[in-house]
Amino acid sequence: MKTYNIAVLAGDGIGPEVMAEAIKVLDACAERFEFAFNYRHAFVGGAAIDTVGEALPPSTLACCEQSDAILFGSVGGPAWTHLPPDQQPERAALLKLRQHFDLFCNLRPAKFYQGFNHLSPLRSDICAKGMDILCLRELTSGIYFGAKERTATAASDTQTYQRDEIRRIAIKAFQAAQARRQKVTSIDKANVMASGILWREVVNEIAQDFPDISVEHMYVDNAAMQLIRDPSQFDVMLCDNLFGDILSDELAAISGSMGLLPSASINSQGFGLYEPAGGSAPDIAGLSIANPMAQILSAALMLRHSFAEEAAASAIENAVAACLQTHCVTRDLDPNQTVSTAQVGDTIAQMI
Amino acid sequence: MKTYNIAVLAGDGIGPEVMAEAIKVLDACAERFEFAFNYRHAFVGGAAIDTVGEALPPSTLACCEQSDAILFGSVGGPAWTHLPPDQQPERAALLKLRQHFDLFCNLRPAKFYQGFNHLSPLRSDICAKGMDILCLRELTSGIYFGAKERTATAASDTQTYQRDEIRRIAIKAFQAAQARRQKVTSIDKANVMASGILWREVVNEIAQDFPDISVEHMYVDNAAMQLIRDPSQFDVMLCDNLFGDILSDELAAISGSMGLLPSASINSQGFGLYEPAGGSAPDIAGLSIANPMAQILSAALMLRHSFAEEAAASAIENAVAACLQTHCVTRDLDPNQTVSTAQVGDTIAQMI
Numbered sequence: 001m002k003t004y005n006i007a008v009l010a011g012d013g014i015g016p017e018v019m020a021e022a023i024k025v026l027d028a029c030a031e032r033f034e035f036a037f038n039y040r041h042a043f044v045g046g047a048a049i050d051t052v053g054e055a056l057p058p059s060t061l062a063c064c065e066q067s068d069a070i071l072f073g074s075v076g077g078p079a080w081t082h083l084p085p086d087q088q089p090e091r092a093a094l095l096k097l098r099q100h101f102d103l104f105c106n107l108r109p110a111k112f113y114q115g116f117n118h119l120s121p122l123r124s125d126i127c128a129k130g131m132d133i134l135c136l137r138e139l140t141s142g143i144y145f146g147a148k149e150r151t152a153t154a155a156s157d158t159q160t161y162q163r164d165e166i167r168r169i170a171i172k173a174f175q176a177a178q179a180r181r182q183k184v185t186s187i188d189k190a191n192v193m194a195s196g197i198l199w200r201e202v203v204n205e206i207a208q209d210f211p212d213i214s215v216e217h218m219y220v221d222n223a224a225m226q227l228i229r230d231p232s233q234f235d236v237m238l239c240d241n242l243f244g245d246i247l248s249d250e251l252a253a254i255s256g257s258m259g260l261l262p263s264a265s266i267n268s269q270g271f272g273l274y275e276p277a278g279g280s281a282p283d284i285a286g287l288s289i290a291n292p293m294a295q296i297l298s299a300a301l302m303l304r305h306s307f308a309e310e311a312a313a314s315a316i317e318n319a320v321a322a323c324l325q326t327h328c329v330t331r332d333l334d335p336n337q338t339v340s341t342a343q344v345g346d347t348i349a350q351m352i
Numbered sequence: 353m354k355t356y357n358i359a360v361l362a363g364d365g366i367g368p369e370v371m372a373e374a375i376k377v378l379d380a381c382a383e384r385f386e387f388a389f390n391y392r393h394a395f396v397g398g399a400a401i402d403t404v405g406e407a408l409p410p411s412t413l414a415c416c417e418q419s420d421a422i423l424f425g426s427v428g429g430p431a432w433t434h435l436p437p438d439q440q441p442e443r444a445a446l447l448k449l450r451q452h453f454d455l456f457c458n459l460r461p462a463k464f465y466q467g468f469n470h471l472s473p474l475r476s477d478i479c480a481k482g483m484d485i486l487c488l489r490e491l492t493s494g495i496y497f498g499a500k501e502r503t504a505t506a507a508s509d510t511q512t513y514q515r516d517e518i519r520r521i522a523i524k525a526f527q528a529a530q531a532r533r534q535k536v537t538s539i540d541k542a543n544v545m546a547s548g549i550l551w552r553e554v555v556n557e558i559a560q561d562f563p564d565i566s567v568e569h570m571y572v573d574n575a576a577m578q579l580i581r582d583p584s585q586f587d588v589m590l591c592d593n594l595f596g597d598i599l600s601d602e603l604a605a606i607s608g609s610m611g612l613l614p615s616a617s618i619n620s621q622g623f624g625l626y627e628p629a630g631g632s633a634p635d636i637a638g639l640s641i642a643n644p645m646a647q648i649l650s651a652a653l654m655l656r657h658s659f660a661e662e663a664a665a666s667a668i669e670n671a672v673a674a675c676l677q678t679h680c681v682t683r684d685l686d687p688n689q690t691v692s693t694a695q696v697g698d699t700i701a702q703m704i
């Protein structure tokens with residue numbers, strides 16, 4: 001039987017609770033689709049700082065290296081905000097994993113689920129037009145990983161993009177658009193940034209290989225505006241690391257249902273890290289009210305992108321959609337519900 | 353009689369139309385408050401490219417230098433988008449003026465006007481909480497003016513902030529908060545950027561001199577999210593050049609009434625450039641339907657910040673508010689109206 005090794009990094013806050021439900025659902029998939037999962041649990045984030053003294057211990061990194069994919073919960077919380085920025089759990093764990101495994105392609109799908117439009121902070125007439133956006137963010141270059149300098153009186157950061165770095169994420173965007181609505185909106189600040197000009201040039205070059213896909217270039221400030229005015233105009237958004245960070249969070253806010261948003265960060269070998277778009281939500285940790293759907297949908301992305309198990313991935317996504325239809329949801333999606341984290345997981349697992 | 357010299361740079365698209373109304377209103381102020389304006393018209397933007405071959409001709413710059421303030425319309429349009437980025441009207445005219453006059457402090461107020469909440473793309477229950485934000489953007493440093501490099505295979509941009517550059521804009525933010533609701537939210541990406549760490553340090557230093565003001569630090573990605581979820585939580589937002597560009601446009605979209613948003617870009621001598629936050633809107637140029645209110649409110653900011661004529665500035669702002677109350681508005685604010693650009697200007701001028 002085919003066996004997949006998964007590094008399970010549940011992390012802090014609600015991470016462990018929602019991870020337990022994702023594993024339940026993965027087990028149901030294994031049974032139905034006849035493969036096996038080998039889960040390797042490892043500490044990460046604040047939990048790792050507290051036990052081993054660092055957010056991403058070598059043993060955790062080794063565990064990830066020996067696995068076929070990383071299923072990540074979430075890290076961080078008030079207990080660790082006093083640490084210097086570069087030791088904080090989010091940064092120390094995530095940036096290192098991204099760089100170490102060359103996870104250049106970050107995928108953040110965001111859409112309105114039928115019956116849950118009203119969660120969006122946007123007006124209902126705008127929501128009625130629909131939203132189904134796949135945001136692709138370059139994740140291993142740009143201002144995040146460029147040279148940094150600090151003197152007593154000044155500080156600087158450099159953003160450098162190589163043609164090849166832009167090319168490989170752009171290709172992913174055009175490929176994604178082929179399986180969607182054939183449109184790529186590439187975001188830059190080419191009127192101000194040299195790297196923005198190069199970004200636009202390379203995207204236009206790649207576009208020539210995808211004559212069926214329409215490509216549009218949009219300045220990041222305008223994109224921040226257009227997302228609010230009419231999110232239905234976007235299909236695939238293609239962003240650099242920094243702009244993707246900002247716009248994908250704006251997108252998450254617009255969707256209104258952070259608890260439903262998964263994300264994938266993959267490299268060119270198909271290895272990937274899969275995590276909910278939301279944070280560790282320490283305020284509701286341990287209360288059994290956290291929404292596990294984003295973690296479960298992240299597991300679906302893992303099945304699709306790292307294991308090429310499309311049938312199982314779709315089965316999870318359909319089960320989540322069905323669970324939403326029956327209104328078996330945690331209170332973030334419906335304040336009148338008292339359904340627990342585990343009940344949502346059970347329902348989805350049964351529907352696989 | 354006190355006489356103020358104003359460099360009037362109407363520019364392209366709707367610029368000239370809305371500028372005519374601002375001048376009408378300024379003339380009414382001059383009469384009521386007994387001072388005089390000396391208007392010096394000069395070409396800028398696409399109009400200047402077409403007549404003199406460059407977006408900011410030396411004669412225009414000289415005109416600005418010899419004036420007490422710049423009243424700016426808007427520049428750009430489809431006729432000039434084929435030009436290389438650094439020759440495009442917006443960039444070539446604006447960035448040079450900002451740098452030349454050291455206009456480091458960009459003020460962008462955005463609020464819901466009573467009776468016009470419904471224009472916001474946000475849900476009415478979110479709007480009901482109100483929004484009245486003053487966004488301060490550092491305008492003469494950061495990634496806009498740092499070193500740029502381009503090779504055949506790569507491109508890079510550097511953002512450098514000096515302590516002093518952060519200090520002077522931070523002081524403006526705290527001073528502004530004193531006259532408002534005593535809160536400053538400083539935006540950075542200190543978990544990733546060295547300049548973000550310095551930004552946060554300097555803001556905390558300045559905060560010590562303003563014990564009555566509460567200061568909050570927010571990562572830019574979270575701010576992009578919070579603005580949509582609950583804009584009522586913000587009073588003064590303090591941003592670097594790039595983040596201010598993105599967030600102030602997001603803010604403008606949230607307000608839903610671009611036609612009402614003025615902006616000011618000032619230096620430490622009180623010299624400034626005043627312009628609507630919106631663009632040149634070439635699609636409606638010449639139709640007499642453009643909303644002149646943002647241009648008129650920009651003139652009010654000029655009276656306040658460059659001429660210290662607070663009474664006249666307030667008179668304009670009150671007249672605009674009164675005009676809104678009587679629903680004498682262009683169709684961007686009410687699709688059922690057929691009021692023209694000039695009628696709005698006349699009404700406001702009469703109310704001075």
Ligand SMILES: CC(C)[C@H](C(=O)O)[C@@H](O)C(=O)O
Pocket residue numbers: 090091094095245543544573
């Ligand atoms: C924690 C932080 C370093 C990270 C980022 O900026 O990439 C986070 O905001 C994200 O989007 O995953």
Ligand SMILES: CC(C)[C@H](C(=O)O)[C@@H](O)C(=O)O
Pocket residue numbers: 191192221442443446447597
């Ligand atoms: C035209 C462009 C260079 C400019 C900027 O990015 O500053 C504009 O977007 C603005 O906000 O005034």
